Amino acid sequence: MSTPIVGGGEAGPPGVCINDVLTDDELRSVLARLESEKDREIFGLVCKRWLALQSAERRRLAARAGPHMLAMLAARFGRVVELDLSQSVSRSFYPGVTDADLAVVARKFKRLKVFNLSHCKGITDKGMLEIGDGLSTLQSLDVSFCRKLTDRGLEAVARGCHDMRTLHLASCRAVSDVLLLGLSRNCPNLEELVLEGCANITDQGITDLVGGCQKIKLLDVSKCSNVGDVGISNVARSCSSSLRTLKLLDCCKVGDQSVLSLASFCMGLETLVVSGCRDISDESLKSLAAACGNSLKTLGMNWCLNVSDLSLSSILAQCRYLEALDIGCCEEVTDAAFQGLASVEDVLSLKFLKISNCPNITVTGLGIILDKCRSLEYLDVRSCPHISKTACDEAMLRFPDCCKVNYVGRLSEPDMKL
Incomplete structure (x- = not known):
């Protein structure tokens, strides 16, 4: 033509x-x-x-195809570096991605650097052995919710893909400390590791990991119930210059020692989630605010039951670039935590604030927040007995034009995982 x-x-x-x-x-x-x-x-x-x-x-390709079609796609799109075969969270198709598909990818997509297989529930260690043997250029792999995978297959990936930078393993429940030792030995450039829900991971595995992987920028060990202060303190020491994001949601063994270690070594920390870590108290959070005041942007600490006005007032006063804060269910927090802001000339950077289930915060404290947080985009005040739409109207509170206020749970939350 x-x-x-x-x-x-x-x-x-x-x-x-x-x-x-x-x-x-x-x-x-x-x-x-x-x-x-x-x-x-x-x-x-x-x-x-x-x-x-x-x-x-073409450099990126998303496909739903069997082995024959994948081979045809590889012949047509020979320079693809990003391949997405992930399946839907809510819907799946039969038979879905299989080990046979992975064998074709390993043989035909030799330039591949980024591979998304999240929710591909049918793949096993056999497919991972193919990936480890055939894709030496791979830098990013997401196998979240692929629950048939074990240390055996993922270790093969670590051995074959020495330039791995990003590895997502959320809900890969069979993964253990064995894999973390393999990553430490083979993937020195690892920067991002998600282990959410990998309950077999322990402090020993985390310690082994950061012995060889000292460039980690993001580590998510949320719901890893066997990870505690020993492992997190070693992360803080070994990855002090690189660590930017640490997520410890529902890590029940994490306490003040972890936060104090972060305050001592990780002055560039930007995101910290300690929600559900009930042993964390004001002492360590005040130290964190002093050390990371110029870097911290996101802080999640809902259900930290020992947190009170002492630490929250320090956080608000010193963390000048804080954009997202969750203090839901921190029942000791009162309006007094915000009173110091009244004398501060600077406007806060907060865009996302959750104070749900805080029975001692009233419209008085909320009024101070609104006066200093003019960029607020989302405010969650659910189950606060002294805060309602009627009470806010009666107090003539003025919300930013772009702010969505969640009074009763009818609003969907922004995509900020705290």
């Missing part, structure tokens, strides 16, 4: 085919300037030549 350029008027030049004028490099330059995926797809509909160029330049 030719794509002519037709001269205007009878005296104009004869029609010229654009494919005779533009080189492949020039067409690639045009394609590179198309920002939306839709426009890039339309580019490939012009003619076979443009389609071939578009296919060759």
Whole structure:
């Protein structure tokens, strides 16, 4: 199929085919300037030549295909570096992604760096052995909720993919400390590790991990009930210069020692979630506020029952860049935690605030918050007996125009996992 350029008027030049004028490099330059995926797809509909160029330049691919179709896709999209075969959380298709699919990917997609297999419940260690043996360039792997996987298959990935940077293993319940030792020995560039719900992980595994992986920026060990102060303190020491995000949701063995270690070593910490860690108290959180006041942006500490006005007032006064805060169910917190803000000239950066189930916070404290948080986008005041729509109206509280207020649970929360 030719794509002519037709001269205007009878005296104009004869029609010229654009494919005779533009080189492949020039067409690639045009394609590179198309920002939306839709426009890039339309580019490939012009003619076979443009389609071939578009296919060759594609870097990302999401597919629902069996082995035969995957092989055909690999032949057409030979330079793909990101492949998404993940399945829906709520719906699945039969038979879904299988080990046979992974064997094709390992043989045919040799440039692959990012591979998403989350919720592919049918894959096993056999498929992971293929990935470890065939994809040495892999840097990011998400196998969250692939519950048939064990240390055996994932260790093979660690041995074969030495440049692994990101590994998501949420709810891979069979994973244990054995894998963490394998990562320590083979993946020194690891930056992001999600182990949420991997209950077999212990302090020993975490200690082994950071013995060799000292570039970790994000670590999520939420709901790892066997991880405590020993492991987290070792993370703070070993990854002091790199650690930016640490999630410890419902880690019941984590206490003040962990937070004090973070305050001592991790001055660049940006996100900390200690929700459900009921042994954490004001002492350690005041130290954290003093040490990380210039870096902390997100802090989740709901159900930290020992937290009171002492630490919260320090956090609000010193963490000037804090954008998201959850103190839900911190029953010791009162309006007094916010009173110090009245004399502060600076406006706070808070955009996301949850104070649900805080029985001692009233519209008085809320009024101080609103006066200092003019960028607030979401406020959760559910189950606060002294705060209601009527009470706020009677107190003539003024909310920012963009702020959504959740009084009774009818609003969906923004996508900020605290």
